Amino acid sequence: MIPRPKTETSVGAPPQPSGRGVRLHSENAVTAQLIRFEGFGKSFGTAKAPMVATRGIDLEIARGEFITIVGPSGCGKSTLLNATAGIFAPTEGRVLYGGVPVAGYNQRVGYMTQSDHLLPWRKVDANIALPLEIQRRPKAEIARRVEELIELVGLTGFGNSYVSQLSGGMRKRCALARLLAYDPDTLLMDEPFGALDAQLRLAMQVQLRNLCTRLNKTVLFVTHDIDEAVALGDRCVVLTGRPGMVREIVTIDLPRDRNLYRLRSNRQYIAATDHLWSLLAPDAAREEGEETP
Amino acid sequence: MNRQIITIWAIRLALLGGLLAVWEGGAGILFDPYFVSRPSEIAEQFWGLLASGRLFYHAGITVVEALAGFVCGGLAGTAVGILLGRNELLGRALDPVILIFYSLPKIALAPLFVIWFGIGIEMKVILTGTIVFFLVFLNTYTGVRGVSRELVAIMKLMGARESDLLTKVVLPSVVTWVFTGLKLSVPYALIGALVGELIAANRGLGYLLSDAAGQFNTSGVFAAILAIIILAVLLNLAVREFERRMMPWQAGQYDREMSI
Numbered sequence: 001m002i003p004r005p006k007t008e009t010s011v012g013a014p015p016q017p018s019g020r021g022v023r024l025h026s027e028n029a030v031t032a033q034l035i036r037f038e039g040f041g042k043s044f045g046t047a048k049a050p051m052v053a054t055r056g057i058d059l060e061i062a063r064g065e066f067i068t069i070v071g072p073s074g075c076g077k078s079t080l081l082n083a084t085a086g087i088f089a090p091t092e093g094r095v096l097y098g099g100v101p102v103a104g105y106n107q108r109v110g111y112m113t114q115s116d117h118l119l120p121w122r123k124v125d126a127n128i129a130l131p132l133e134i135q136r137r138p139k140a141e142i143a144r145r146v147e148e149l150i151e152l153v154g155l156t157g158f159g160n161s162y163v164s165q166l167s168g169g170m171r172k173r174c175a176l177a178r179l180l181a182y183d184p185d186t187l188l189m190d191e192p193f194g195a196l197d198a199q200l201r202l203a204m205q206v207q208l209r210n211l212c213t214r215l216n217k218t219v220l221f222v223t224h225d226i227d228e229a230v231a232l233g234d235r236c237v238v239l240t241g242r243p244g245m246v247r248e249i250v251t252i253d254l255p256r257d258r259n260l261y262r263l264r265s266n267r268q269y270i271a272a273t274d275h276l277w278s279l280l281a282p283d284a285a286r287e288e289g290e291e292t293p
Numbered sequence: 294m295n296r297q298i299i300t301i302w303a304i305r306l307a308l309l310g311g312l313l314a315v316w317e318g319g320a321g322i323l324f325d326p327y328f329v330s331r332p333s334e335i336a337e338q339f340w341g342l343l344a345s346g347r348l349f350y351h352a353g354i355t356v357v358e359a360l361a362g363f364v365c366g367g368l369a370g371t372a373v374g375i376l377l378g379r380n381e382l383l384g385r386a387l388d389p390v391i392l393i394f395y396s397l398p399k400i401a402l403a404p405l406f407v408i409w410f411g412i413g414i415e416m417k418v419i420l421t422g423t424i425v426f427f428l429v430f431l432n433t434y435t436g437v438r439g440v441s442r443e444l445v446a447i448m449k450l451m452g453a454r455e456s457d458l459l460t461k462v463v464l465p466s467v468v469t470w471v472f473t474g475l476k477l478s479v480p481y482a483l484i485g486a487l488v489g490e491l492i493a494a495n496r497g498l499g500y501l502l503s504d505a506a507g508q509f510n511t512s513g514v515f516a517a518i519l520a521i522i523i524l525a526v527l528l529n530l531a532v533r534e535f536e537r538r539m540m541p542w543q544a545g546q547y548d549r550e551m552s553i
Contacts, residue, residue, distance in 0.1 A: 087446050105449045117444045121465045121542045130461065131451040162542045182451055 034185065034218050035061040035084060039093030041243075042079050052243040053079045055092070059237065059246065063185070064216045066209070068229035070276065071239030071247075077222040079244070081188040084220060085109050097186075110184035114194045116175040118163045124174050125150065125159035131182035149177040153207070169200040176208070186218040193228070205232055206260045213256055226280065230272045231260050238279050248279060330511040338516040347501075352520055354497040358414055358486040359528070362421025363478060369422070370429030371471050375463065378437025379455075395431065399424045400484070403492050412493035421485030428481060429474035436470025437463055472536045479528045483521065498524070 040057040043050040054076035061067055069077045082088055083095045086106040095102045097109075118127050125146050132142045150159050153173040163171060172193065179187060189208075193201045209232055212219050223229050229236045236250045253268045263269040313332045320326040326334075342348035377384040377391075403420055410416040440463055448458060490499025498521055505513025537543075 085446070085450055105446075107450060107452050109450060111447050111450055113443060113447075115441075115443070117441065117447055119462065119465065121468070121540070130448075133461070134448070134451050134453045134457050164542060184450075 032063050033060050034063040034065075034098060035059075035220075036096040036099075037080070037083075037093070038096065040080075040083060040090050040095055041092030042076065042083065042088070043091045054239070054244040056245055057093070059249070061218060061220070063218055066212060066219045066221065066232055066234045068221045068223055068233030068236045069239065070223060070226060070229045070236060070280065071244055072241045072280065073224070074242050075239045075244035076242065077239060077244070078190050081111070081190055081220055081222060084186070085111055085188055108184055109186040109188050110179040110182065111188045111190075112175055112179050112192045113190045114192060116171045118171060118174055118178070120163050122163070123159065124155060124161050124163065124166070127163060127174055128177045128181050130178060135182060145181065149181055152180070152211070153177040168196055169204065172196065172204055173207075176204075176211075180211070180215070184217075186220065187212065189219060189221045191223055192221075194224075201228075202260065208232070209258070209260060226273050226276045229276060230254075230269055231258075231263055236272075236276065238276065250275060250279075326511075327509075328511060330515055334512040335515040335519065338510075338512040339519055342501075342516060342520070348520055351496060351498050351501045352524060354414070355483075355486050355490065355499065355521075356524065358417040358489065358497065359421055359482045361418040362423075362485055363425050363475075363482045365418065366422035366425030366482075367429050367471070367475055367478070370426040370431075370474065371433050371467070373426075374430045374433025374471075375437055375459075375467060378434045379459070379463065384434070384438075391431075395427055399427065400488055403488055406489075407493055417486050417489030417494070417497070420489045421482050424481045424485045425475075425478040428478045429471060432470045432474030432477070433467055436467045439470075440466055468539055472532070472539070475532055476529070476536070479532055480525060483525055483528070487521070 037057045037059040040059075041052070041055040043052045045051040053074075057080065059080075069080060071077055083090055084097065084102065084106065086102040086104050089103075097106055119130065122130070128146045128149050129142050132145060137145075146159070150156055153176050155170060155173050155177065158166065158170060158174075163174065166174065175192075193204050196204060205228065208219075211217070219232075221229075221232055223232075230252055233252050234256070236252055238247045238250060239245065240247045250272065252272050254263070254266070254272075315323075316329070317332050320329060320331045339348075377387060399420070402423065403416075406416045406420050410419055444462060445458060448462065453461070486497065487499040487502070490497040491503050494500045498517055502514060502517040502521075505511075505517055
């Protein structure tokens with residue numbers, strides 16, 4: 001366990017666009033348990049030749065927690081997200097959401113992948129309106145919320161652009177606004193910023209972390225980037241190589257309102273990344289060994 | 294950039310002019326005008342057709358046949374493509390039937406259609422429609438199958454029903470594929486209409502063509518071919534313009550500077 005810093009000086013994150021009037025949340029951080037994996041395991045393939053992706057996962061996630069998930073490639077990181085979303089059923093054990101086993105598409109979660117899956121034939125505002133249209137909200141309400149969301153993610157002035165006219169970062173913002181539009185409790189994010197350059201990625205990380213803290217969203221965030229896992233997470237779940245099992249759950253000892261711009265030299269941050277490296281490096285070395293026999 | 298365009302047009306005109314000059318000058322010396330005619334004679338015939346109004350009459354018939362077949366086949370192809378694309382069981386069950394009909398050159402059905410529907414305009418519309426149907430159907434089917442399953446899952450998490458998926462994702466994303474099918478179909482629609490007319494008709498550009506050939510009027514044949522080429526180019530341009538209007542989100546993509 002890394003000692004809690006006494007001299008932590010990360011004062012407030014940079015100013016955020018005002019979320020005034022955005023009815024996206026607002027209970028105070030409740031520490032009730034929201035998601036629970038009990039002996040969760042998932043195999044793919046046929047009964048004769050099953051490919052075990054994950055096995056024996058026990059994990060409890062509290063409402064409002066930001067969980068990052070790292071592990072060697074193919075260890076079933078995404079499997080945890082898919083099971084939480086109810087896209088497939090567990091082969092072993094069960095996944096509880098709000099105390100109830102997940103059965104079928106779990107509409108209290110939102111999913112974001114590396115590909116933003118925006119609709120190219122819709123303009124930015126219409127893309128953000130998509131989940132609201134699906135929920136048959138009144139037109140006036142949709143227009144109002146879309147406007148608020150555009151401001152919230154910092155896309156003001158781009159509502160009338162086609163997605164193909166946006167830069168990579170703006171597309172991510174648009175996808176994030178669409179995700180927040182229908183106000184899911186939990187955001188499932190599968191390497192959402194994987195394709196962005198370092199600067200843009202940092203900006204998106206700051207924005208995501210701030211929004212989620214403010215809106216008290218629970219987040220499961222899969223990444224292959226150790227720095228990202230530490231910078232964003234309240235806790236980081238480290239999985240073993242296939243079949244993926246929990247190797248360790250690392251509590252990241254950084255404050256909830258951390259300043260991501262100043263982490264580089266933060267001692268706790270450095271210690272946590274070092275620790276994650278030491279957990280993952282042996283696997284990485286073995287993988288390399290397999291590739292070059 | 295502008296200079297380049299001028300150069301390109303200069304090359305085109307030079308080639309065309311050269312070809313026409315060799316054709317005109319060589320006829321009677323290099324080759325027998327009985328078989329290849331002369332540009333001047335073809336132009337004369339073409340002008341005659343144009344002035345007498347015969348060209349417009351016959352071209353009008355062919356256009357109606359091609360367009361009617363194009364629209365009917367296109368609509369049916371889109372509808373069936375979406376139906377089979379969204380209904381995996383039905384799609385798989387009908388797979389052999391699709392393959393058989395796809396492999397069959399549709400022109401081979403022409404004599405059968407003559408027996409069934411006579412030699413009137415209906416037979417050409419149905420022949421054209423059959424050809425267009427398969428091209429549009431296959432493209433639509435592939436497009437519907439290609440809709441990202443990830444996107445569908447993400448939308449179901451938002452609470453989307455099948456009707457939402459259909460109207461908000463499948464139909465708009467299929468537009469691109471339908472147009473690919475339609476663009477492919479333009480020459481085939483003309484083939485359908487013309488073959489129908491060649492086999493049995495007393496109207497249309499195909500009739501004009503076979504009539505001239507029957508009289509060994511080479512200039513008339515070339516004049517008819519010229520009319521067919523013009524018609525095909527116009528149809529292609531019309532589909533492209535229609536596509537541009539139907540997919541405004543693609544407008545900027547051609548204008549932007551190329552980059553990788």
